[in-house]
Amino acid sequence: MKILKKISIILLSLCLCVPCFSMVAQAADGRISFTDPETAVGDMVEVKCVVKSTSGSLGNIEVKLTYDSAALRFDSGDGVTADSDGSLTCTGSGGSEEATFNMKFQALKEGDTSVSVAGATIASSGGGTLTLDQGSSTVKIAEGDPSKITDEGTTSGADDIEVDVNGTTYKLSDNFAEADIPAGYTKTEVQFEGQARQMVAQESSGVTLGYLLDGEGKGDFFLYNADDATFSPFEQINISETTSIALLSEKAGKKLPKTFQEVTLTLNGKDFPAWQNTEKDGFYVVYAVNSNGDKGYYQYDDSEGTYQRYEASGSTEEKTDDSLMGKIGRFIDKHIQMMVLIAGLGVIIVLILIIVLAVKLHNRNAELDDLYDEYGIDEEEEPERNKPAVKEKSATRSGLKKKKDEDSFDDFDEDDFDEEDFDDDSYGDDDYDDYDDDLMDDDDFEPYDDSYEDEIDDLDDLLGETKPKKRGHEETDDLFKVDFIDLD
Template sequence: MKRLKKLQLSLMALLFTLVVAVSYNPMISQASSATVTLSVLKSDIKVGQKFSVSIVLNASEAISSFETQLKYDPSVLKFVSGGSYITEADGVISLLNDTVEDGTTKQKYVMQFEALEAGSSKIQLSGKPLIYDLENGKLMSLSSNSVTVNVGSTESQSKNNYLKSLKIGEGTLSPAFDKNVLNYNVTVDASCERIIYTAIPEDTKARVNVKGATNLKTGTNPVTITVTSEAGTKKVYTIVVKKEEGDAATPEPSVSPEPSPSETPKEEVKLEDETKLEEIDKEQVVCIQKYYTVAKLSDESMIPEGYEKSSLNLNGTSIPAYTLKSNLNSEFVLLYLENQNGEKGFYQYDRQEKTVQRYQEQKVSVQPSADELKTEASKSSNTNTLVFAIVSLCLIIVILVIISLRLFMRRKQR
């Protein structure tokens, strides 16, 4: 009898101590995890073929958002499409989905590529992927893989890697251009900082890549023009540019907004570049690394938010341009152009780096702040503590009832 009472009191004290300890040391929940799996149905592709790469996300808990970047070799593969959540710029693919359906633990995305030339390219996650737990807002731990795509040439594809025409804006080619002649010379004056050129391949499916045309130094400067055929074969044309000694100032193009009759013209934006505007087959062509045809924007509602129509003066000729409303002196200017593949769109001119690249509107991912994450974590911890305390109290009550029943039965037997 006394032993049972002692056992009863000891058990109650032990459980009471456990409940108090839990109240001051909340249970630490394990971080949820996710796996990103990249897969391709066929890893051996021929030049010119299109193929799909799948991104499958599996998480241990429901997710609220998913953001990551992927990298690949843009000289071997060309990104074609990826749906509304995926964009691409300069060989980097960005995936952002901050509208994941509640309760979802699995997501699938599909990207489409085109094989450009023979070689291999690894496709893999880049940087730090961000996957957030829907319930507690915490960042999930992540594991992922990579896939390698091998591109081979095919006999049915064109091996034509000749240039149809080659023109330069400064000096005169020597000898005159002939598609069978691979080496040329040209002399330019001291004011020339880069060679402005148009290099058009015979085969529209061939690609042209130029190196060494910028930042010319006094003396000899080799400029290489590589033509890659549809089948992946290459031909290299070389122009040896001899820059003379001396100092001279080079006029710079400028961007100026189009004033309305009631407005005073705004301050011009100076572009530190030697971009030239040429006419080829009666079309205006902007010559910067590649040639782009100035396209007509039929619907002005397509102008990106925050930009307004202005004009870009190149060699005394005005073409449409688009500048930031809030900052006319911004280092970026937009042009609406058509590339060599006949694709139209906005292109962004960088005044500092003196480059033109396809314009992509940026999406902003809004993640919970540190204070919000701390508050959510605190709520989750308090909830775990309360649940554990209730379960412990219920367990104490059950044990006390059992002990009381046993004591009652023993007394009754006596």
């Protein structure tokens, strides 16, 4: 009996503990709560849905709601889409512990109605699933003006506007969540194709964003250009605690240096025009507008993922130097590889010419050395100059006179004295008889003087004397010395 009592007490304790644990677990995850507004027939009423977590930041959010379509008609909502009459889906991404969805309805009939949760899938930032308490909204509708009720087709047509962005078709939607609005932007109403549409704008920069849905129903904000009513991809980047930039798809009027080449930069699946610095690998320049509304270039470092303002005021095309040196410089810059090749070939050719000339000069010197050795040019000594003998004046004159007489005899040729010219008859012996022997007496001659013999001796010495050669500027160490030999 005592054993049964103990078992009963244990079982009762366990039963009491089970609901306590479950309630603690639910309370720890969070709650889905709503506001309870009051309105009148024909008026617009706003219902706010708040998803709040008590166990950390929220992740992806999907909440399905139901309402009485006879009492309320859905008009618009942040991140809320109408699946069918009486059914809505709220979607968003967390990043914080709370997410808010604002929904607008028009009251159709008097009475009380409600907006309740049909199902919810809430994830934490860590990827886990959260279980939240689910509340509901009670809307009290008083008597009003039924004439304010607009046609049902008027509001539904607002989501049917299609726009084209880079060849892809999107639908403009007013249903975006408050949590999806980029930081620094607030809701605004913009006239688009004759309709008042819900968009967001940044007051400081004047940038306006529209919420577009793709073919799969996924929404995102796109940059709206009011000048031509077009949309382009939008990507906001925080470069500091107080400044952010939005990349632009348009091209700036200022030109960049020639070292930049236009490319396409892809960020988060969105393509933007960029310019890559060919001299610095991994550096790009993008065109963006900052949070103050100033447009300009920003340099993006691919390796570090950082942005820095790039001054392009001095990046316009450089003035062309039309001088001769400027043209030569541009030609060299344009054909630098060819110029280096030509210079290298020129150096090689000069080296070859130097080597050839050196070899030829070496061979020539060798030939000259052989010539010197063969003729003994280096061993010859310059002959001593013969000093002319100083003779008496009379002897010199006599010698010169005799030499002159001898030269005069050379002028006669042997042919001038042919034997035939002398006839025996003309020169007979009888002719000599006419001369008297007395004419040949020794007394008729003067005595012989020995001084004549001395003069003759001096004349012989003079004739045998070698005439000194004229010495020019030739030296014994000259390269060449030529002896001319008269062969006549």
